[in-house]
Amino acid sequence: MITGADIRRYRKILGLGQVDFAKRLAISQPALSGLEGGRVSVSESYLDLLKDRFSSPSFHPSFADFLRTLQRDNQAPDPLALAVASRHVTLIVWRWHKAIDLGVVPGNDQMSGLVTVPASDRATLAFEMTDSTSEWTKGDVLIFSECKPFELRAGKPCIIQTRRGKRSRTFLGLAKPNGSAIKFQDARGGTQTIPSEAILASFREELRVMRADR
Numbered sequence: 001m002i003t004g005a006d007i008r009r010y011r012k013i014l015g016l017g018q019v020d021f022a023k024r025l026a027i028s029q030p031a032l033s034g035l036e037g038g039r040v041s042v043s044e045s046y047l048d049l050l051k052d053r054f055s056s057p058s059f060h061p062s063f064a065d066f067l068r069t070l071q072r073d074n075q076a077p078d079p080l081a082l083a084v085a086s087r088h089v090t091l092i093v094w095r096w097h098k099a100i101d102l103g104v105v106p107g108n109d110q111m112s113g114l115v116t117v118p119a120s121d122r123a124t125l126a127f128e129m130t131d132s133t134s135e136w137t138k139g140d141v142l143i144f145s146e147c148k149p150f151e152l153r154a155g156k157p158c159i160i161q162t163r164r165g166k167r168s169r170t171f172l173g174l175a176k177p178n179g180s181a182i183k184f185q186d187a188r189g190g191t192q193t194i195p196s197e198a199i200l201a202s203f204r205e206e207l208r209v210m211r212a213d214r
Contacts, residue, residue, distance in 0.1 A: 120145055
């Protein structure tokens with residue numbers, strides 16, 4: 001039996017606030033709050049709606065995959081559960097700058113330190129923001145995970161490496177997937193449209209780490 005706490009857990013995995021999650025579910029934020037708080041029961045119609053609105057490949061994991069994980073975990077204790085939950089990786093934190101190129105390893109002078117995050121089967125990068133915008137604060141460490149262009153979350157920080165001609169460029173900003181192109185707003189406020197075929201690599205923000213020394 002799925003509970004409101006399970007729905008809250010799934011929302012947190014996706015990195016969505018209640019307002020954004022409720023919009024995608026086509027219900028009000030108070031209604032979602034009632035579900036998560038246990039004041040409203042999770043009916044079959046809600047489950048069907050969750051499976052429909054949070055399906056693959058747009059969401060990882062999809063809600064159906066999340067349900068299968070819950071069912072598996074509830075069937076029997078997994079002696080390796082703690083070991084799996086303990087898998088972490090230590091990343092070099094690089095200072096972000098507008099001329100950075102994902103195809104070139106930065107110099108040692110661009111290292112800001114180290115950060116330990118949950119391990120992922122996708123390529124992962126860590127950057128310290130060197131200025132403040134409406135989306136992040138100077139000194140924030142943003143953890144980015146490699147993804148397909150269609151997996152970029154609209155309005156969320158991301159990194160896109162593109163190729164036009166023989167040149168490759170790397171951008172940091174907010175993306176809005178739009179069919180065969182990405183409408184992209186860079187950190188300086190400029191907006192451009194990037195065809196999907198011009199994208200060499202794309203990364204989306206998965207985690208934000210507040211440095212202990214701040």
